[in-house]
Structure formats: structure tokens, C-alpha cells
Amino acid sequence: xxxxxxxxxxxxxxxxxxxxxxxxxxxxxxxxxxxxxxxxxxxxxxxxxxxxxxxxxxxxxxxxxxxxxxxxxxxxxxxxxxxxxxxxxxxxxxxxxxxxxxxxxxxxxxxxxxxxxxxxxxxxxxxxxxxxxxxxxxxxxxxxxxxxxxxxxxxxxxxxxxxxxxxxxxxxxxxxxxxxxxxxxxxxxxxxxxxxxxxxxxxxxxxxxxxxxxxxxxxxxxxxxxxxxxxxxxxxxxxxxxxxxxxxxxxxxxxxxxxxxxxxxxxxxxxxxxxxxxxxxxxxxxxxxxxxxxxxxxxxxxxxxxxxxxxxxxxxxxxxxxxxxxxxxxxxxxxxxxxxxxxxxxxxxxxxxxxxxxxxxxxxxxxxxxxxxxxxxxxxxxxxxxxxxxxxxxxxxxxxxxxxxxxxxxxxxxxxxxxxxxxxxxxxxxxxxxxxxxx
Amino acid sequence: xxxxxxxxxxxxxxxxxxxxxxxxxxxxxxxxxxxxxxxxxxxxxxxxxxxxxxxxxxxxxxxxxxxxxxxxxxxxxxxxxxxxxxxxxxxxxxxxxxxxxxxxxxxxxxxxxxxxxxxxxxxxxxxxxxxxxxxxxxxxxxxxxxxxxxxxxxxxxxxxxxxxxxxxxxxxxxxxxxxxxxxxxxxxxxxxxxxxxxxxxxxxxxxxxxxxxxxxxxxxxxxxxxxxxxxxxxxxxxxxxxxxxxxxxxxxxxxxxxxxxxxxxxxxxxxxxxxxxxxxxxxxxxxxxxxxxxxxxxxxxxxxxxxxxxxxxxxxxxxxxxxxxxxxxxxxxxxxxxxxxxxxxxxxxxxxxxxxxxxxxxxxxxxxxxxxxxxxxxxxxxxxxxxxxxxxxxxxxxxxxxxxxxxxxxxxxxxxxxxxxxxxxxxxxxxxxxxxxxx
Numbered sequence: 001x002x003x004x005x006x007x008x009x010x011x012x013x014x015x016x017x018x019x020x021x022x023x024x025x026x027x028x029x030x031x032x033x034x035x036x037x038x039x040x041x042x043x044x045x046x047x048x049x050x051x052x053x054x055x056x057x058x059x060x061x062x063x064x065x066x067x068x069x070x071x072x073x074x075x076x077x078x079x080x081x082x083x084x085x086x087x088x089x090x091x092x093x094x095x096x097x098x099x100x101x102x103x104x105x106x107x108x109x110x111x112x113x114x115x116x117x118x119x120x121x122x123x124x125x126x127x128x129x130x131x132x133x134x135x136x137x138x139x140x141x142x143x144x145x146x147x148x149x150x151x152x153x154x155x156x157x158x159x160x161x162x163x164x165x166x167x168x169x170x171x172x173x174x175x176x177x178x179x180x181x182x183x184x185x186x187x188x189x190x191x192x193x194x195x196x197x198x199x200x201x202x203x204x205x206x207x208x209x210x211x212x213x214x215x216x217x218x219x220x221x222x223x224x225x226x227x228x229x230x231x232x233x234x235x236x237x238x239x240x241x242x243x244x245x246x247x248x249x250x251x252x253x254x255x256x257x258x259x260x261x262x263x264x265x266x267x268x269x270x271x272x273x274x275x276x277x278x279x280x281x282x283x284x285x286x287x288x289x290x291x292x293x294x295x296x297x298x299x300x301x302x303x304x305x306x307x308x309x310x311x312x313x314x315x316x317x318x319x320x321x322x323x324x325x326x327x328x329x330x331x332x333x334x335x336x337x338x339x340x341x342x343x344x345x346x347x348x349x350x351x352x353x354x355x356x357x358x359x360x361x362x363x364x365x366x367x368x369x370x371x372x373x374x375x376x377x378x379x380x381x382x383x384x385x386x387x388x389x390x391x392x393x394x395x396x397x398x399x400x401x402x403x404x405x406x407x408x409x410x411x412x413x414x415x416x417x418x419x420x421x422x423x424x425x426x427x428x429x430x431x432x433x434x435x436x437x438x439x
Numbered sequence: 440x441x442x443x444x445x446x447x448x449x450x451x452x453x454x455x456x457x458x459x460x461x462x463x464x465x466x467x468x469x470x471x472x473x474x475x476x477x478x479x480x481x482x483x484x485x486x487x488x489x490x491x492x493x494x495x496x497x498x499x500x501x502x503x504x505x506x507x508x509x510x511x512x513x514x515x516x517x518x519x520x521x522x523x524x525x526x527x528x529x530x531x532x533x534x535x536x537x538x539x540x541x542x543x544x545x546x547x548x549x550x551x552x553x554x555x556x557x558x559x560x561x562x563x564x565x566x567x568x569x570x571x572x573x574x575x576x577x578x579x580x581x582x583x584x585x586x587x588x589x590x591x592x593x594x595x596x597x598x599x600x601x602x603x604x605x606x607x608x609x610x611x612x613x614x615x616x617x618x619x620x621x622x623x624x625x626x627x628x629x630x631x632x633x634x635x636x637x638x639x640x641x642x643x644x645x646x647x648x649x650x651x652x653x654x655x656x657x658x659x660x661x662x663x664x665x666x667x668x669x670x671x672x673x674x675x676x677x678x679x680x681x682x683x684x685x686x687x688x689x690x691x692x693x694x695x696x697x698x699x700x701x702x703x704x705x706x707x708x709x710x711x712x713x714x715x716x717x718x719x720x721x722x723x724x725x726x727x728x729x730x731x732x733x734x735x736x737x738x739x740x741x742x743x744x745x746x747x748x749x750x751x752x753x754x755x756x757x758x759x760x761x762x763x764x765x766x767x768x769x770x771x772x773x774x775x776x777x778x779x780x781x782x783x784x785x786x787x788x789x790x791x792x793x794x795x796x797x798x799x800x801x802x803x804x805x806x807x808x809x810x811x812x813x814x815x816x817x818x819x820x821x822x823x824x825x826x827x828x829x830x831x832x833x834x835x836x837x838x839x840x841x842x843x844x845x846x847x848x849x850x851x852x853x854x855x856x857x858x859x860x861x862x863x864x865x866x867x868x869x870x871x872x873x874x875x876x877x878x
Contacts, residue, residue: 002488002742007514010482015541016857018478025579033802036777036808041456042451043560044483044503044546045516049441065484067506070550077516088451097825102454111509120767121482134812137790145852148801180498230532244544244788253791255798258785286503292572303441338475348685350694351576355583361688362587369475370578372538373573386536 009112009120013016018335021123025105025321030138031152037127039163040278042084044107048074050083053111053303054093056271063110077109081126081315082300090131090144090304098131099138105318117289126295130301135310139276139296142312146280146294147259149316152328154429155224160291162256164247165277166238167295169231170267173223177234178216188212189267192220196265206366212242227264272297276312282324291324292316306339339366340427341384345396346375354395356403364424371414385410391427411437448551448559459772460562463761465543467564470591474584476540476566481523483546489522494530495710502549515546520565521711521739521756528569529743538577539568544845556728556758564588566733567752568742574749575682578715578735579689581751585719588755592770599730601695602702603717605685606734607679607704608670612662618671627651628706633660635704647705666703674718686715715751721763728731730763733857736863763773779866780823783833786815794832796844796859803863824849829873830866851878 006012009362013021051060065077078084081104089100104126112118127145132138143162150160174185174347191206192400207217223230231241244262251260254437268277278296281288296315301309325331340361342355369389374380384392394406408415409430418426445451452460485873490499504516517523520543528539543565551557566584571577582601589599610719624739639830646656662777670680683826690699700865707716716734720727726795731752740822780798783793808828813819816833833845833854844862847854848869855866 001744002492002526004484004526004743006482006526007486009483010484013480014527014531015477015479018480021480022478033776034804034806036806037643038454039455039461040454041452041460042444043448043451045446045548047442047446053441062509065506065508067504069504070501071447085444087445088453089443091451092453092850095610097462099513109484117753121484128838129811132811133814137810137812138728140790140794141809144798148798210740250787250791250794254794307441336477337472348689349581352689355579355689355693357584360586365473367473367475369540371576372568372579373576375572381535 007120009114011119015336016333019336020322020331021318023332023334024318024434025123025125027153028105028149028316029103030150032103032125032127032145035101035141037103037145040088040102040104041106042078042081042088042104044078044177045075046078046084046087048076050087051076051079054083054086054300055080056269059110062399063112064252065109065111078106079108080108081106081108081124082128082297082313084284085126086300086311087304089309090301090306093301093306093309096131099133100128100130102130103205104125115396117323123318125316125318126313127315128235128250128310128311129311132310132312134300135275135296137248138310138312139247142256142294143247143251143256143260143278143316146252146278146314146316147256149262150280150291150324155324155328157258159283159328160259160280160324162260162278162280163266163285164244164260164276165263166244166268166275167268167273167277168275169236169244169264172234172240173219173276177223178212179217180211184210186269189417192224193265195224195269224264224279227262230264243274253317266293268293268295274298275413277302277312282327289328291320291321311426335388337367338387338389339391339431340368340370341380341387341389341392342368342370342383343377343380343392343394344371345377346373347392347397350395350397350400354398357393357395357423361427366424366427381408381410391430393423409433446559448553450558450560454775455772458775459770460757462771462773463757463764464562464564465575466592467544467588467755468542470588471542471564471566471584473587474540474580475797476542476584479524479527479541480541480545481520481527481543482519484514485523485526485691486515487515487528490515490518493522493710493739494519495708498549501587502551504548504550518547520545520563521567521752523566524567525739526743526751528748529740529745530730532740532745534571537556538572539569541566556762558758560808562757564755564757565655565752566754567750569748569750571749573753574714574735574737574751575686576687577749577751579693581688581733581753582686582695582699583693585731585753585755586695589719589730589763591838592764594763594767596612596697598722598767599698599719600722600809601699601717601719602705603683603690603699603715604702604705605683606707606712607681607714608675608703611673611675611679611715612658615831616653616658616662619650619655624648632704632706635661641821642678650720654802659859660762663703669703669794683715701706705732706731707734711739721766723766727765728759730759738870774827777808777826777828778830778870779807780819780826780828780831781807782816782823782831782833783810784816784821784833785812786836789834789836789839792839796832796862800863800866805863805866817853818820820847820849832862832866848873 047178064079069075107123129138188210209310267278274293275296279293298310300378301313358370361368370378390411392408399405404419407418450729479694503518508514546562568577676732705718712734716736718732719730733753737749797809800807811820829849838844843856843858
């Protein structure tokens with residue numbers, strides 16, 4: 001016998017879960033479109049070359065789903081959307097009106113050990129701006145978009161915080177201050193990220209194991225604990241520092257004062273980013289995890305022969321977002337909407353008549369479920385009730401003779417005879433009562 | 440350098456193509472929901488066992504995308520949705536309220552030689568009814584749904600025709616009249632399907648090569664050319680014949696007279712179907728191809744240990760539907776909707792002020808594109824114009840002093856000063872003019 005379970009780490013979306021997903025995505029879509037973004041999509045299969053250049057080594061070697069197609073071509077089920085977006089922007093770079101504002105909500109696959117918040121298949125909202133005349137303005141617009149996405153679900157500044165940094169500052173730390181080789185940047189950054197979460201001596205042991213001496217460890221301490229002092233002591237390039245400061249001032253003055261702060265520990269991996277980076281954290285005590293993040297990646301199109309494009313964006317996963325919305329009680333899961341259940345007495349000769357009524361109501365824009373052969377009227381009422389359909393239209397031989405139907409309001413139990421010519425109007429007035437009773 | 444092309448047989452959806460897809464799918468969704476169907480989804484990866492039982496031999500052996508995952512499990516990128524739907528219905532069979540009316544619009548993959556109307560990746564609307572009290576009523580409801588889908592795009596009876604048949608009639612022909620072995624049914628059915636398209640002698644040669652004698656070929660002729668006579672001559676089981684006739688009568692009486700006809704040549708493959716089958720044909724002269732089809736498949740859940748479920752449904756591909764809509768000029772491709780372009784004079788100190796205005800307008804539900812650092816106002820107007828945004832709000836230092844903006848209607852060239860307090864109202868009234876001018 002076949003298993004009824006979905007593949008490990010993936011999800012079945014039964015109608016209730018699908019309604020939730022559609023509600024969440026439709027909120028995301030309307031927020032993003034308020035910022036003038038346009039939706040796009042790419043095939044879920046891409047050749048592996050697309051990922052070899054930019055995607056992190058760890059993902060490519062251990063996490064991607066890859067196989068040879070029947071034409072011996074090495075294909076990948078996309079683990080992230082950015083390479084496909086870059087390919088498509090590059091493909092029409094001359095013709096696209098700049099700045100390009102694109103978004104997508106693709107499903108992505110990674111071979112991971114499934115755990116809470118980490119699945120093999122997840123959906124991800126991707127938003128990117130390419131070719132802004134002034135990248136700084138685009139960075140700020142992206143910050144506003146990221147904050148607005150959560151605010152439009154009803155989240156406020158007590159629930160999340162945006163932490164910003166600049167990759168050029170981190171590069172300066174590693175290259176000019178610590179002076180360590182590029183292949184040690186990522187491991188050292190990972191240890192830095194643990195600094196606040198582990199005992200000091202454990203942290204020291206790890207830093208020493210990574211080859212850092214006392215002066216280097218002290219410089220990292222200064223950077224993380226007193227970045228302003230670090231910037232002046234170590235002469236971090238004035239324009240980069242000024243840009244970070246300008247971004248914070250402009251964010252503050254444009255309504256993001258309570259949402260955005262500088263955080264030297266934000267790194268966002270070493271794969272793409274070239275400037276501004278940010279990460280949004282859940283402020284729930286005890287669940288202070290990263291919700292999503294992004295930043296500037298200006299070299300994204302270089303592998304396609306395009307040098308000049310600046311780019312900034314982010315990706316937000318559906319599993320993390322759903323957890324956030326649920327833990328902050330921001331979920332509004334709409335019911336299935338069926339306006340009318342059409343109950344029909346068990347006489348086959350009534351069926352065409354019933355279908356004609358259903359067709360008329362549907363033409364008028366109503367959602368109509370029709371009885372599909374249930375003989376007992378009591379069972380039909382029960383079906384409407386179980387499916388939470390508040391209005392039942394009853395059709396029997398007697399009613400056909402009188403060119404009418406019975407209409408039963410399942411919420412208050414009232415039942416009336418209605419002439420067919422008045423049916424749409426009567427349904428509308430019953431539904432107005434039902435809405436009024438709900439609110 | 441990396442290629443910018445999508446994988447062979449798949450499509451990139453740039454924003455214009457994506458708008459089209461969203462328009463088409465949203466029309467499909469609202470039509471299907473008028474029939475009380477609920478949307479669901481399943482993972483795109485399923486274990487191969489799911490397809491070995493029911494999917495056609497040809498698809499499994501030559502067309503599926505299959506590979507071993509890193510845990511050595513043989514996985515498939517779904518070539519069709521029905522097995523996943525069956526798995527999910529079976530998984531909650533006791534708890535689901537019957538009849539179950541589900542739909543989905545999954546992307547499907549088949550390794551095919553790409554040609555017009557045949558791609559490796561396509562989307563497919565799937566609609567199914569499981570567990571109807573009377574399957575006959577469900578068959579009729581599915582017919583109505585299939586017709587309504589096309590009618591709701593504006594198609595009429597001059598553009599398409601639904602041809603119906605019953606698999607039990609075809610089984611009777613093969614088993615009781617022709618008396619040929621089951622593994623020859625499919626090849627003979629394929630030759631029958633060619634009968635009207637090839638010369639008679641070529642047809643005869645093929646039938647003889649398939650092992651049919653004169654009496655058998657004559658019986659097939661009678662079946663295809665005069666089915667009523669065939670039914671009486673060959674004593675086709677009365678209930679099956681009566682059911683087909685009842686379906687046609689009920690379809691006729693419920694508004695489908697001009698849309699539905701009996702056609703003995705409709706078979707729909709030998710994999711799933713157990714009763715009623717239908718296929719919808721484009722009536723365009725010279726392009727008389729099948730658009731989509733479906734039917735009854737009552738044994739679908741048996742591999743999951745569920746014997747009692749009846750089921751009927753169909754799948755409709757997006758590529759074929761798009762061709763149909765385009766060839767009959769039924770496409771209404773909506774523009775990107777941006778209400779306002781916010782032009783800002785090239786002074787960085789204006790940026791927070793501009794963002795505050797954008798935030799207010801977005802809060803009011805408007806879609807707003809803001810200038811991202813373009814220095815010249817002329818270029819900003821040009822950008823709005825190229826993107827077909829009809830309303831530009833202009834913000835400069837002078838305007839900030841007066842607590843106002845300039846508002847320019849790009850369609851008629853008028854420009855006015857508007858106080859910030861009146862901005863939303865003024866935008867609304869400008870947009871009313873723009874809509875009025877359009878219609």
C-alpha cells in the first residue's frame with residue numbers, strides 16, 4: 001500500500017493551510033505593490049553553473065537537489081531565487097526600464113535535516129531593486145519596504161527590530177585591522193556571532209583556535225562593543241562610515257526611528273553582499289531569532305558580462321514569517337467563502353432545473369455549492385451547516401410549480417418562500433444581515 | 440560567461456508575462472470557486488512509487504524527471520497532479536467532508552521535445568470531486584464547470600465543443616465485440632483516433648497490422664459512424680447506455696445544449712478512467728485540437744487502501760488555454776498598476792520628507808513609485824511616462840516651505856499646487872478623471 005505522507009521536510013497544503021498561505025501571500029503582494037514592485041517568476045529548474053559562481057559553497061556541496069536530465073545536463077532544483085533573478089535581469093538589461101523593481105514568491109528546495117522553522121521546501125518572498133540612479137536611495141527604500149511588510153500585518157516596534165551594518169566595514173575589520181586571509185573571514189565571523197551566546201572562555205578558545213592573537217581579539221571586542229570608538233581608533237574610511245550614518249539619520253527622519261539601529265555583528269554571509277546589509281530580529285524574549293534580511297550586492301550581474309548594475313534586496317521565508325505572525329497573534333485566517341448551498345429534493349427530474357438556478361446565481365458572481373445526489377434533506381442541511389454555509393436554497397417539485405424556492409438562513413433559522421425573479425435580491429439582503437450579525 | 444536563457448522547454452515570466460499568468464489564473468480561480476471548490480497544493484517532489492501504479496507507462500519510462508535524493512530515495516518532479524491529490528484525499532479520507540471539491544494550479548514537468556503548445560514545464564488547473572452521493576450528479580456538475588471556465592473568459596459555443604463518451608462503452612467494444620487482448624486496446628484506440636485524418640487504405644493497413652479482421656474492422660466502423668445502431672446491434676449494457684443518454688438529456692436541459700455532444704471516438708487514455716469521459720475541442724477551422732479533458736476515475740484511492748471513493752475531474756493546461764484565448768482574441772492583459780510617481784528635486788535633505796509622503800499615501804492603499812536618486816526632473820517625468828504612471832507628485836524645497844506639492848496629470852498635462860492635507864483627496868479626484876477618460 002502507498003504512503004499518504006508527503007516527502008520528508010515538505011508540506012501538504014490542505015484547503016485550510018492553503019487559505020492561510022493565500023492570505024499571507026496576498027498581504028505580502030499588496031504591500032510590495034504599494035512600493036511599485038512587479039511580480040515575476042522563473043523555472044524551478046536551472047543549470048548548475050548558475051549556482052557555482054555565487055551561491056555559498058556549503059549549499060552547493062551539501063544542500064542542493066541536483067541531478068542529470070535525460071540529455072545529460074546537470075540540473076538543480078533552485079535553492080534560492082537570486083541567481084534566476086540575476087539571469088533574467090541580465091537577459092534584458094538594455095530593454096528594462098531602470099530602476100527595475102521586481103518581486104517573486106518562489107518555492108525553494110534545500111536538502112536539510114528538517115526541524116522547527118527549517119524545511120526542505122519553503123516559499124520565499126524576494127524583492128530586489130536594480131539600477132537605481134542613487135543606490136543610497138534604493139537602500140533606504142528597501143528598508144522602508146521591509147519594515148512596512150511586517151507593519152501591514154499589524155506588527156509594531158515592540159515586536160521586531162531592524163539591525164543594519166555595511167559589508168565594507170566588516171571587510172575593513174578583517175582586511176585592514178585583523179589582517180587575516182579571506183578564507184578565514186567566514187569562520188571568524190561565525191565565532192563573533194556566538195560571542196554574546198557562549199561563555200567568555202569558550203569564545204576565547206575558539207578565537208585562538210582560529211589563529212587570532214590578543215591584539216586581534218581586543219580589536220574585535222572594541223568593534224562589537226564600541227563601534228564608534230573602533231571607527232575613530234582604526235580610521236575606518238570616512239565615506240563608508242558617513243554613508244552608514246546618513247542612512248541611520250534618514251531612516252530616523254522618515255519614520256523608522258523606533259525600528260532601525262546599527263549593529264556591528266550583522267554580517268549576512270560572505271557570498272553576495274558588497275555594502276549595506278540588514279537583518280530583522282524578532283523581539284520576543286527567549287525567541288530572539290533572525291526573521292529575514294538582505295542587503296546590497298552590486299556584482300551580481302558580472303557573471304553575465306554586466307558590470308554597471310547596482311542591486312539591493314532581500315528574501316523572507318514563509319515558515320519564519322508564519323511563526324512570527326502566530327507567536328504575535330497577527331493571523332487572520334479567512335473561512336472558505338460559499339454564499340449559497342443549493343438543496344434539491346431527491347428527484348432526478350429536478351436536476352436540470354437546479355443547475356439552471358445555480359448557473360444564474362454563479363453568473364451573478366455568487367459562489368454556489370449544489371447538492372450532488374444526497375437523498376435526505378436533513379443530511380443536506382447538515383452538509384451546509386458543517387461547511388459553514390449560512391444560506392440554503394431549497395428546491396422541490398412544489399416550488400417549481402410556483403416558480404419559486406425556499407430560502408433558509410442557517411444562522412437564525414428563518415425560512416421564506418422566494419420567487420425566482422427575486423432570488424438574487426433576496427440572497428443579497430440575507431447576506432447583508434449575516435455580515436451585520438458577524439460584525 | 441553564464442547563459443541568460445531559461446532551461447530548454449521552460450519559460451521565464453518577466454513582469455508582462457507574469458501579469459498575463461496572474462490574470463488568467465485569477466479568472467480560473469474565481470470561476471472554480473463559484474462552484475464551491477477549494478484550492479490545495481502538494482510538494483513538487485514525490486516518491487516514484489506514487490507514479491508507478493497509475494501513471495501511463497510511457498510517461499514513467501521516458502518523460503518523468505527522476506533522481507535519487509541524498510538519502511538514496513528515488514524522487515520524481517511531479518508530471519501530473521492527480522496522484523498527489525489522491526494521496527492527500529486518502530490521507531484524511533475519514534475527516535474530510537464529502538463531497539470533496541478540490542482544485543489546484545500546480546506546475547508540472549515532463550521531459551519532452553519542446554514544440555508549439557508542448558513544453559517541459561507547464562501549469563495545469565486540476566479540479567476534482569470525490570465522494571459525491573450520486574456520481575451522475577457530479578459528472579454533470581464537472582461538465583458545467585468545464586464549460587463555465589471557458590464561457591467566463593468570453594468564449595461561446597462557436598469556439599469550442601465538449602465531446603463526451605463512457606469508458607465502459609469503449610471497454611465493451613474491445614472486450615465483448617472485438618474480443619482483443621487488453622495490451623492491444625491502447626494501440627487500436629490510437630489507430631481509431633486517426634480514422635478521419637488519414638486515407639482509408641492507410642487506416643486499413645494499420646488495423647490489419649494490429650491483428651484485426653474484416654468483421655472487427657466493420658464493427659469499429661459501425662461504432663464510430665453510427666453509434667446508436669452499434670448499441671442496439673451489439674446489445675451494449677442498457678444501464679451504461681441509459682446513463683450516457685441521461686447525461687446528454689440533463690446537459691441539454693440545463694443550458695449546455697449548444698456545447699455538448701456524444702462522440703464515440705473520445706477515449707482519454709487507458710490509465711485512470713472508469714466511466715464518463717470528455718474532451719473539449721477548439722472549433723477554429725484548421726486548428727481543431729483538443730483543449731483539455733477529464734472524466735470519472737473511481738479506483739484512484741485503491742492503492743491507498745480506500746475502495747469506496749468515487750471521483751471525477753479534469754486537468755487544463757495553461758499553454759493550451761493561452762493559445763485558445765489568444766486565437767479567439769479573449770485576452771485582457773491588465774497594465775501594471777502604479778497610482779502615483781513621486782518626483783523629488785535632487786537634494787538629499789528632501790529624501791526623508793519624500794519618504795514620509797510616500798508612507799502616508801501607501802497607508803491609504805495607493806501604489807507609489809518614488810524617485811531613487813535621478814537628478815534631473817525631466818528624466819523623472821520621462822520615467823513616469825515610460826512606465827505609464829499617469830500622475831506625478833513633485834516635491835521641491837519651495838513646496839516643503841508651503842507644506843504642499845505639485846501634482847501633474849501626465850495624460851492632459853495639467854499641473855496644480857496641492858496642500859499636503861488635501862493630497863489623498865486630490866489624487867482620488869484626479870484618478871476618477873483618468874478612469875473616466877479611459878472608459
